[in-house]
Amino acid sequence: MAPANQNFALRPMLPADIPLLAEIFRASVEELAVEDYSDAQIEAWVEAADDEEAFGKRLSDQLTLLATMDGAPVGFASLKGSDVIDMLYVHPAAAGQGAAKLLVDALEKLAGARGAKKLTVEASDTAHDFFRRRGYTAKSRNTVLRGDEWLANTTMEKSFGDETAEPGATLQ
Template sequence: MSDDFPLRPFLPADTMALRDLFAQSIEELTVDDYDEDQRLAWAASAEDAAEFRARLGGMLTLVVHLDGEYLGFGSLKDNKTIDMLYVHPDFAGEGVGTAIADALEKIAGARGAKAVMVDASDSSVPFFERRGYTAVQRNSMPRDDQWLSNTTMIKPLADSKSKAPATAKPS
């Protein structure tokens, strides 16, 4: 449940902790789908802390920071793409990713997006399928000297107008 995980916007002071979380999440949670060289190349995309801070700060980034621990973070780009979604391995499977994705989709919808997209890692495809995303295309992305596969997925958002409560009919 989203209520279990308080979300707040990214602050520059979060940068180093989120960089560690990003690396640990990749290292442990994607091990079944990407080999070590691929995981290292992926994690290295956050090596430059200033660049990572600017990337997170340039998007709508939400952080779950509870009792001094960073549990996860996610970013919405251009109000229509989940650009990042990473949960700390110690807290995987507890609903953190769901809480963040729920919030990002809700914000996108409230701002008028008709659909949300994601380039889902092979490890996260089942997570997004459960949320109603469908695969659109496979991609192969270069990172350093490695190629990493992912899948572009899309989820239509319910039209808020069509969700307006029906007028009660007199019986």
């Protein structure tokens, strides 16, 4: 695994970023999900970015942050409402260097500031271990239809500030 890159920064999404974010989305799915999904599933998944206007509206309707490296966007994440991570994608060239961690750290802080007691994500099989390592627990296994293809994912959840936990106890 590559060492964490200290040149990452965060900024909000701008409308002009949408074409590049669609490309990051496509590259991320096409290159990082190949071990977990079939070619047909990947093709159906990336079609979500074919309509850039709809893709951009989805991101614009949410709180969307970009991770940049030396000023160039390399990943993005979006918070739907106050308690759902809707999208998290990092360009394969920046994968494993800390961009996803930076994005999710920020969304967790923002969710907490918005009063969320927990954060939920429908994690792809590719992202499952990333979220598990961050303290998210699996709640249900799902299948979602994309085009003519069924894709599996897992609803995962992380609770914040659980006052019922005993001091020193770890939340499972």
